[in-house]
Amino acid sequence: xxxxxxxxxxxxxxxxxxxxxxxxxxxxxxxxxxxxxxxxxxxxxxxxxxxxxxxxxxxxxxxxxxxxxxxxxxxxxxxxxxxxxxxxxxxxxxxxxxxxxxxxxxxxxxxxxxxxxxxxxxxxxxxxxxxxxxxxxxxxxxxxxxxxxxxxxxxxxxxxxxxxxxxxxxxxxxxxxxxxxxxxxxxxxxxxxxxxxxxxxxxxxxxxxxxxxxxxxxxxxxxxxxxxxxxxxxxxxxxxxxxxxxxxxxxxxxxxxxxxxxxxxxxxxxxxxxxxxxxxxxxxxxxxxxxxxxxxxxxxxxxxxxxxxxxxxxxxxxxxxxxxxxxxxxxxxxxxxxxxxxxxxxxxxxxxxxxxxxxxxxxxxxxxxxxxxxxxxxxxxxxxx
Numbered sequence: 001x002x003x004x005x006x007x008x009x010x011x012x013x014x015x016x017x018x019x020x021x022x023x024x025x026x027x028x029x030x031x032x033x034x035x036x037x038x039x040x041x042x043x044x045x046x047x048x049x050x051x052x053x054x055x056x057x058x059x060x061x062x063x064x065x066x067x068x069x070x071x072x073x074x075x076x077x078x079x080x081x082x083x084x085x086x087x088x089x090x091x092x093x094x095x096x097x098x099x100x101x102x103x104x105x106x107x108x109x110x111x112x113x114x115x116x117x118x119x120x121x122x123x124x125x126x127x128x129x130x131x132x133x134x135x136x137x138x139x140x141x142x143x144x145x146x147x148x149x150x151x152x153x154x155x156x157x158x159x160x161x162x163x164x165x166x167x168x169x170x171x172x173x174x175x176x177x178x179x180x181x182x183x184x185x186x187x188x189x190x191x192x193x194x195x196x197x198x199x200x201x202x203x204x205x206x207x208x209x210x211x212x213x214x215x216x217x218x219x220x221x222x223x224x225x226x227x228x229x230x231x232x233x234x235x236x237x238x239x240x241x242x243x244x245x246x247x248x249x250x251x252x253x254x255x256x257x258x259x260x261x262x263x264x265x266x267x268x269x270x271x272x273x274x275x276x277x278x279x280x281x282x283x284x285x286x287x288x289x290x291x292x293x294x295x296x297x298x299x300x301x302x303x304x305x306x307x308x309x310x311x312x313x314x315x316x317x318x319x320x321x322x323x324x325x326x327x328x329x330x331x332x333x334x335x336x337x338x339x340x341x342x343x344x345x346x347x348x349x350x351x352x353x354x355x356x357x358x359x360x361x362x363x364x365x366x367x368x369x370x371x372x373x374x375x376x377x378x379x380x381x382x383x384x385x
Contacts, residue, residue: 030156030325031196034063035088036135044092049132053083056134063196064141066153066288068281075148086144088137094130101125151292154327158235158258158287158361159198162188163225165217166242173214175204184242187273191280197287200234207231217241220255222262235361238283240267242275250275256283259290291357293328293350301348303355304335307365309383311340319383322365326358343378352379 037056041048057080062068070076079086101123145152164176178185185201192199202208212228218241229237237257242250252267252275265282269275310316323332323344331347348355356379359365365381
């Protein structure tokens with residue numbers, strides 16, 4: 001980049017920064033739909049809509065915080081009683097679904113010579129199911145939680161790679177797939193949606209099966225699991241084994257790898273959904289407690305972020321947009337520019353270490369050796385998008 005072009009580029013960047021700083025900050029979601037929820041309704045009445053608002057707000061609080069415990073907070077409970085105050089938009093939709101029709105009970109015969117008709121066999125009927133999608137104002141929800149000192153989990157969340165092996169009552173073992181066990185996969189995905197937890201399922205191709213044989217997964221071989229998981233680049237790994245007993249019990253063992261530490265815990269239930277939700281709830285609570293923060297209304301910490309590889313306006317705009325989406329960042333100011341290198345001063349509602357861990361969840365900023373330590377005066381990265 002020659003000197004004249006560098007001057008023009010610097011002036012363009014300064015101008016672009018002024019324009020962007022004049023625009024209000026927006027919530028950019030890596031996990032989509034954190035502030036929306038769809039509720040089934042029986043009609044369009046005010047009473048049914050009010051009920052739906054309360055149910056939707058409960059679900060959104062759980063997604064935004066990552067845990068159900070905060071629904072018991074007194075301020076949150078008061079907000080649930082007036083959920084309409086936080087509603088930004090609603091939309092109705094419907095679909096036709098199959099349902100089991102109630103059995104037809106025959107009328108008793110009038111006299112002994114009359115034949116009593118047989119009970120009509122069970123049958124399915126098609127009915128219309130109505131839904132309302134409720135979207136809440138993110139700013140109002142965040143203000144509510146901040147006022148109650150409830151930690152908010154940023155939408156930039158760690159991915160969880162899920163491996164699972166199942167042993168049936170005959171002793172045969174199989175890897176979990178949508179084709180063989182759709183109920184299990186659908187239950188896990190529904191939990192993912194309800195809690196805003198990004199899940200990844202392995203493709204289970206030849207490479208996966210070679211790197212992680214069924215028996216190795218059944219024994220929760222940590223080394224084999226780590227090797228097989230490398231290709232997916234997931235931030236965390238949840239591996240489980242499930243034994244289906246002849247009496248209908250679900251017995252299993254789980255391993256969760258997070259922050260380079262492996263934790264093993266067991267599972268037991270007779271209900272499949274409860275059995276699956278227990279480990280998912282456990283790891284989601286753990287991740288939320290680690291990454292969620294209570295936004296402060298006053299004091300900010302400041303760090304300097306040096307970024308290499310920003311060689312045009314498009315890259316600069318993408319970088320600034322990305323930085324603004326990090327939940328800790330409350331202010332952005334450019335302090336210097338030198339060719340393709342920029343330095344930004346970031347005002348944080350949190351620590352530099354938390355910022356490092358948030359950035360590490362993505363692949364857009366590649367750390368340069370000096371920036372791996374949060375005590376460094378300048379966090380040094382290369383822009384790779």
